[in-house]
Amino acid sequence: RSKIKIRDLDFFYNDHQVLSCINETIPENAITAIVGPSGAGKSTFLSLLNRLWENIPGSRIKGRVLVRFSGKQCDEFTDINAPGFSAIQLRRSVGMVFQTPNPLPMSIFNNVSFPLKLAGIKKRAEVEERVTKAIQASGLWPEVKDRLEKKATVLSGGQQQRLCMARALVMAPEILLLDEPTSSLDPASSKKIEDLMVELKERCTLVMVSHGPEQVKAISDHVIEFLPES
Numbered sequence: 001r002s003k004i005k006i007r008d009l010d011f012f013y014n015d016h017q018v019l020s021c022i023n024e025t026i027p028e029n030a031i032t033a034i035v036g037p038s039g040a041g042k043s044t045f046l047s048l049l050n051r052l053w054e055n056i057p058g059s060r061i062k063g064r065v066l067v068r069f070s071g072k073q074c075d076e077f078t079d080i081n082a083p084g085f086s087a088i089q090l091r092r093s094v095g096m097v098f099q100t101p102n103p104l105p106m107s108i109f110n111n112v113s114f115p116l117k118l119a120g121i122k123k124r125a126e127v128e129e130r131v132t133k134a135i136q137a138s139g140l141w142p143e144v145k146d147r148l149e150k151k152a153t154v155l156s157g158g159q160q161q162r163l164c165m166a167r168a169l170v171m172a173p174e175i176l177l178l179d180e181p182t183s184s185l186d187p188a189s190s191k192k193i194e195d196l197m198v199e200l201k202e203r204c205t206l207v208m209v210s211h212g213p214e215q216v217k218a219i220s221d222h223v224i225e226f227l228p229e230s
């Protein structure tokens with residue numbers, strides 16, 4: 001079953017066309033890997049799935065990015081770039097994890113509760129429950145349960161990346177975008193993130209940019225390859 005359909009998609013930074021006539025289907029509850037050489041447009045493609053590209057002056061999209069959000073009729077797709085579709089709704093449905101862990105300069109607890117704060121979810125019991133569950137889902141709970149008030153920067157790089165996963169998961173996203181989530185980590189930490197991604201297929205559709213052929217082979221169900229810039 002497909003979760004995202006990309007139709008006749010072109011993308012430009014000013015006059016520079018980065019993506020040209022892309023047609024792809026991304027399956028639900030699976031890991032899709034985006035591969036290709038540096039400069040091929042992989043990160044740009046991810047940014048089209050959560051409209052992050054809108055912040056870049058001179059950027060322009062043509063074509064459609066269609067998402068089947070849960071709770072809708074089973075074959076109803078929404079064009080996330082259509083004028084009526086709200087970016088706020090998109091922020092709640094799509095989580096993102098970057099290449100380098102980017103914890104906020106605050107406590108471990110507050111890093112994970114931050115998206116809830118932005119969404120106006122303030123009830124203490126609910127916040128505590130959702131933060132605890134997200135940290136548990138990230139596999140980090142035993143390592144941090146006694147130091148939730150400590151700054152996130154006390155954690156190792158691998159732990160910080162799992163914290164960033166927890167921060168994305170606290171909103172229970174339907175889609176999780178990951179831009180080379182393990183490329184700044186040592187092998188043991190990478191393996192933990194990979195295992196976590198496989199577990200998350202149960203409740204998420206994952207789209208990952210990856211540079212590692214072994215990683216792609218080991219954990220992805222579907223591959224989209226972008227060719228070098230012409």
Ligand code: ADP
Pocket residue numbers: 013018036037038039040041042043044045056229
């Ligand atoms: P990849 O992730 O495959 O390395 P990117 O999506 O980062 O590729 O970049 C694709 C092309 O778009 C490159 O030529 C890059 O220089 C260009 N590009 C990326 N970001 C911007 C930007 N903010 N403004 C202008 N050009 C950009």
Ligand code: ADP
Pocket residue numbers: 107109110113124127128148149
């Ligand atoms: P602020 O940054 O505004 O000072 P706090 O650090 O007190 O806020 O935390 C904000 C909310 O997060 C509080 O309402 C509290 O319920 C919750 N919180 C913070 N730390 C913990 C913790 N270790 N366990 C449970 N809840 C916590």
